Amino acid sequence: MEVTLKVFRFNPDVDKKWRYETYKLEADPTDRVLDLLERVKGYTDGSLAFRRSCAHGVCGSDALRINGKNSLACKALVRDYGEKITVEPIMGLKVIKDLIVDMKPFFDNYKKILPFFINDSPLPADGKERRQSIEQRERFDDTTKCILCACCTTSCPSFWASDDYLGPAAMVTAHRFIFDSRDESASERLHILSETSGIARCHTVFNCTMACPREIQITKAIGELKLAMVTGNLE
Amino acid sequence: MKRTLPISKRGLNFETIMWFFTRLSALAMYGFIIIGMIGALVMGARMNMNFADVMRWAFMSNSTHVQSTNIPDIAPWANAFWRLVASGFLLVASAHGVHGLVVIADDYLVKPLQRNVVRLLSIVMLVSIGLIGLYVIWTA
Incomplete structure (x- = not known):
């Protein structure tokens, strides 16, 4: 099938304003949008800039807005988008070049939430591991799947309005640690979430849940955090 | 061992309290509306009011709102209970609504000064709406 690929282009060294460029390509329905971009870069226009790394939906580098919806280019099959495909950078972050955005505000927000395991208690008597039941591990299993691709955060209208807002990805990480029975910094994280730019900015729009390529139930996780703030229950 | 954080360790601040208030006030408004609608039915809405009159009374049980209906005697309904x-x-609806505006403004204003100005204006608006409304309700 012939695919018309419309790509957002912006080179700050040359362009005063962003523009779109259109490429016509032969593609199989099972080709991925990333394959099309690679083909354009390899054979038509080497100046096209985009991020990619593993190309298998694990590294989270190639989050893009494809036909208006955030997705990983390496998981987006041509057959799901049709013959006309528009590829743009994810929204709410400054464009550095073409499809590459400045991820700094995203990771700054991620760091705020203390994205690491905190437990200052002495090790158990046997000196080995901090044990956890299957049920306790299951409690935060969904939010361990996050790959920090930013599809969720950059689909959130609150984040578009201000990159000061923590965003869904940071809250997913907060959920992952707050509900971990071995972690001891739930209180500190809830205090961070309760700040003005924190969880109160979530208006339950559900864009994050729909955008997540890992199918994490993000809005549900944020709802559980809100409930934990009100009830104090971390189970 | 059950993991529960006491209230002092949950980051319970203005944002969290108002988030909770917004949910509770929405429920409270449903309660007020149901009370108002039941009152309207007892008043004789089924035969003597149209839909708009019922809604006016349910959302604000002020006797002047149903003056033009066919209810024979409205005077007894202008009592302290319905005024309360x-x-x-x-008060619940204006606080709910004004806080909603503050939340939306906070989405776009990130500087503390801008936020404080909007919050101050919102408080002035809330107090003004409350005072004018209470004056109308209790003097009508």
Whole structure:
């Protein structure tokens, strides 16, 4: 099938304003949008800039807005988008070049939430591991799947309005640690979430849940955090 | 061992309290509306009011709102109970709505000064709406 690929282009060294460029390509329905971009870069226009790394939906580098919806280019099959495909950078972050955005505000927000395991208690008597039941591990299993691709955060209208807002990805990480029975910094994280730019900015729009390529139930996780703030229950 | 954080360790601040208030006030408004609608039915809405009159009374149980209906005698309904219901609805709804505006403004204003100005204006608006509304309810 012939695919018309419309790509957002912006080179700050040359362009005063962003523009779109259109490429016509032969593609199989099972080709991925990333394959099309690679083909354009390899054979038509080497100046096209985009991020990619593993190309298998694990590294989270190639989050893009494809036909208006955030997705990983390496998981987006041509057959799901049709013959006309528009590829743009994810929204709410400054464009550095073409499809590459400045991820700094995203990771700054991620760091705020203390994205690491905190437990200052002495090790158990046997000196080995901090044990956890299957049920306790299951409690935060969904939010361990996050790959920090930013599809969720950059689909959130609150984040578009201000990159000061923590965003869904940071809250997913907060959920992952707050509900971990071995972690001891739930209180500190809830205090961070309760700040003005924190969880109160979530208006339950559900864009994050729909955008997540890992199918994490993000809005549900944020709802559980809100409930934990009100009830104090971390189970 | 059950993991529960005491209230002092949950980051319970203005944002969290108002988030909770917004949910509770929405429920309270449903309660006020149901009370108002039941009152309207007892008043004789089924035969003597149209839909708009019922809604006016349910959302604000002020006797002047149903003056043009066919209810034979409205005077007994301008009692303290219905004025309290109307006052309760007014205060809960205006606080709910004004806080909604603050939340939306906070989405776009990130500087503390801008936020404080909007919050101050919102408080002025809330107090003004409340005072004017209470004056109308209790003097009508």
